[in-house]
Amino acid sequence: MVDQTGVEIISIGNELLNGRTVNTNLTLICKKLTISGVNVLRAYTVRDELKEIVDVLRFVLEQKTSSWIITSGGLGPTHDDITLQGVALALGRKISLNEKALEMIRGRNAELILTDARRKMAFLPEGATPLKNPVGMAPAVYLRESETNIICLPGVPQELEAIAEESVLPMIKRDAGDFFFVEGILWVQGLLEADLAPIILEVFRERPEVYIKSHPKGEEFGIELSLTVTTRHPDSSRELVSKSLDEISTRVLQASGSISSRRIVNHK
Amino acid sequence: MVDQTGVEIISIGNELLNGRTVNTNLTLICKKLTISGVNVLRAYTVRDELKEIVDVLRFVLEQKTSSWIITSGGLGPTHDDITLQGVALALGRKISLNEKALEMIRGRNAELILTDARRKMAFLPEGATPLKNPVGMAPAVYLRESETNIICLPGVPQELEAIAEESVLPMIKRDAGDFFFVEGILWVQGLLEADLAPIILEVFRERPEVYIKSHPKGEEFGIELSLTVTTRHPDSSRELVSKSLDEISTRVLQASGSISSRRIVNHK
Numbered sequence: 001m002v003d004q005t006g007v008e009i010i011s012i013g014n015e016l017l018n019g020r021t022v023n024t025n026l027t028l029i030c031k032k033l034t035i036s037g038v039n040v041l042r043a044y045t046v047r048d049e050l051k052e053i054v055d056v057l058r059f060v061l062e063q064k065t066s067s068w069i070i071t072s073g074g075l076g077p078t079h080d081d082i083t084l085q086g087v088a089l090a091l092g093r094k095i096s097l098n099e100k101a102l103e104m105i106r107g108r109n110a111e112l113i114l115t116d117a118r119r120k121m122a123f124l125p126e127g128a129t130p131l132k133n134p135v136g137m138a139p140a141v142y143l144r145e146s147e148t149n150i151i152c153l154p155g156v157p158q159e160l161e162a163i164a165e166e167s168v169l170p171m172i173k174r175d176a177g178d179f180f181f182v183e184g185i186l187w188v189q190g191l192l193e194a195d196l197a198p199i200i201l202e203v204f205r206e207r208p209e210v211y212i213k214s215h216p217k218g219e220e221f222g223i224e225l226s227l228t229v230t231t232r233h234p235d236s237s238r239e240l241v242s243k244s245l246d247e248i249s250t251r252v253l254q255a256s257g258s259i260s261s262r263r264i265v266n267h268k
Numbered sequence: 269m270v271d272q273t274g275v276e277i278i279s280i281g282n283e284l285l286n287g288r289t290v291n292t293n294l295t296l297i298c299k300k301l302t303i304s305g306v307n308v309l310r311a312y313t314v315r316d317e318l319k320e321i322v323d324v325l326r327f328v329l330e331q332k333t334s335s336w337i338i339t340s341g342g343l344g345p346t347h348d349d350i351t352l353q354g355v356a357l358a359l360g361r362k363i364s365l366n367e368k369a370l371e372m373i374r375g376r377n378a379e380l381i382l383t384d385a386r387r388k389m390a391f392l393p394e395g396a397t398p399l400k401n402p403v404g405m406a407p408a409v410y411l412r413e414s415e416t417n418i419i420c421l422p423g424v425p426q427e428l429e430a431i432a433e434e435s436v437l438p439m440i441k442r443d444a445g446d447f448f449f450v451e452g453i454l455w456v457q458g459l460l461e462a463d464l465a466p467i468i469l470e471v472f473r474e475r476p477e478v479y480i481k482s483h484p485k486g487e488e489f490g491i492e493l494s495l496t497v498t499t500r501h502p503d504s505s506r507e508l509v510s511k512s513l514d515e516i517s518t519r520v521l522q523a524s525g526s527i528s529s530r531r532i533v534n535h536k
Contacts, residue, residue, distance in 0.1 A: 014479065014481060015481060015483070015494070016294075016295075016298070016311075017298050017302075017308040017309070017310070017311060018298060018299070018302045018308070018496070019295050019296065019297070019298035019299025019300070019301070019302050019303075019308075020299070020494065021295070021483075022290055022291070022292055022295045023290070023291055023294070023295070024290055026284075026291070026313070027284075027287050027289070027290045027291070028287065029287070030284070030285050030286060030287035031286070031287025031288070032287070033287070034285075034286045034287050035287075040285040040286070040287075041285070041315070042285070042312070042313065042314055042315070042320065042324075043284075043285060043312070043313035044310070044311070044312055044313075045294070045310065045311035045312075045313075046310055047309070047310070048481075052310065056310075059327075076461060076465075076482075076484075077461055077462035077465040078461065078464075078465045078468055078469070078481075078482055079465065079468065079469045079472065080481065112460075112462075115462060115463070115466070116466070117462040117463070117465035117466060118462045120465075121462075137460075137461075137462065156484060158486075192380075192405075193344060193345055193346065193405075194345035194380075194383060194385040194386045194389075194405065195383070195385070196346075197344075197345040197346045197347065197385035197388075198383070198384070198385060200346055200347065201346070201347045204347065211282065213282060213283060213316075213346075213348065214344075214346055215283070215289075216344075216424060218426075226283070226288065228286070
């Protein structure tokens with residue numbers, strides 16, 4: 001797992017910390033990266049405040065554990081959309097009108113007047129490249145700081161997803177190379193999680209590259225076990241998961257538990 | 269807003285960073301705290317790894333910006349449930365069998381054998397107090413480090429919610445004192461977000477204690493504006509929001525937009 005590409009994600013928006021909005025953007029990005037074999041190491045959620053954005057971005061950059069940082073939110077036209085100011089400040093770069101970004105904004109609807117609020121979305125940190133937003137007005141942004149790639153995505157879910165698919169995932173996958181993520185699922189009944197714990201530990205010790213996570217779903221449903229592995233070869237990922245599934249299944253039956261479902265998920 | 273109690277939240281679990289699970293626990297805690305007038309300053313999501321838990325918890329403690337830290341996840345019986353080891357390590361405390369926690373676990377079901385996996389959930393950092401889990405087996409944990417209160421909650425949503433209601437919110441509210449959060453909602457049609465941006469800015473400048481956030485919901489639905497304020501008096505919170513709602517409404521109509529709904533939310 002050591003040489004997998006690492007990503008950290010910074011979600012920006014008061015609505016996430018006020019409990020108004022569930023952060024499905026984070027889940028979506030994490031899922032798409034994980035099934036591409038990319039490792040999301042950590043995530044942060046901060047308020048729409050310049051100091052917050054600057055502090056967290058600097059902190060992540062200083063750690064140097066991730067080759068990619070993705071931010072979401074704060075690219076829109078309102079006064080509290082300040083992600084790009086924050087990024088510029090954190091990197092010690094100026095912010096200036098980017099002609100290509102302005103062209104993208106104009107291209108969305110030629111009849112709209114280029115008010116200050118619309119032009120604002122074209123002010124990018126120096127050295128940044130705008131990424132086309134096929135759904136909304138605000139372009140996404142790519143820039144590189146020393147060894148780290150930084151991507152800023154808008155917070156509107158449909159826009160974030162479209163840009164991730166069209167621009168971001170292809171870039172990160174190219175950088176990451178071919179890794180294959182495989183997940184096996186096992187539903188166990190008749191055992192409590194504490195009874196399953198030593199079984200999981202035994203199987204994990206025999207094959208530590210397969211990560212095993214138990215998700216108890218309440219007595220009537222049982223426990224969902226997720227077995228995941230990422231390797232350079234799809235066949236070996238699949239084989240590793242399959243072996244661990246076998247070994248857990250055998251032990252569950254020996255412990256008088258039962259299995260209602262076993263499958264290997266096809267994530268692509 | 270300056271003297272509001274600050275909280276930071278650390279969500280622990282690979283499933284959150286693999287995109288398998290949406291972090292509804294975070295949203296739930298944030299919502300309950302916000303409507304109690306408590307300010308959630310920042311949130312972190314980390315993997316089930318000791319170093320990750322230790323690093324992030326130390327980082328938050330060193331910042332000293334929050335008087336409460338809440339963790340969720342990693343209190344269960346499996347080998348990757350290591351939150352309490354992480355907390356102990358971060359604080360330089362030993363971990364030991366807590367008799368009161370053991371009693372709580374035993375009390376859940378006297379017929380269950382106290383296996384190592386069950387006893388594991390009663391190993392708490394020294395000086396910690398177990399909090400009753402009315403739904404599941406693993407007790408939650410409260411401890412204090414210098415000026416900071418730390419709460420560790422289980423990741424199973426029903427358990428987290430029950431403990432939050434029964435133990436955590438009353439503690440934090442007592443510490444925070446009476447603050448009143450009021451939210452006004454305005455649905456605007458016929459204007460794009462970029463056209464609404466200068467209106468929001470004008471009204472915000474006149475009354476900066478009312479935070480105004482726009483949530484564009486697509487052309488057919490329009491834009492949802494959320495106006496929020498927290499003060500020591502419910503009447504003044506309500507009046508501030510009401511005034512800002514008036515001022516935005518007037519300007520939206522002047523700009524040839526329309527308003528389909530206006531209300532003040534009763535969050536309790």
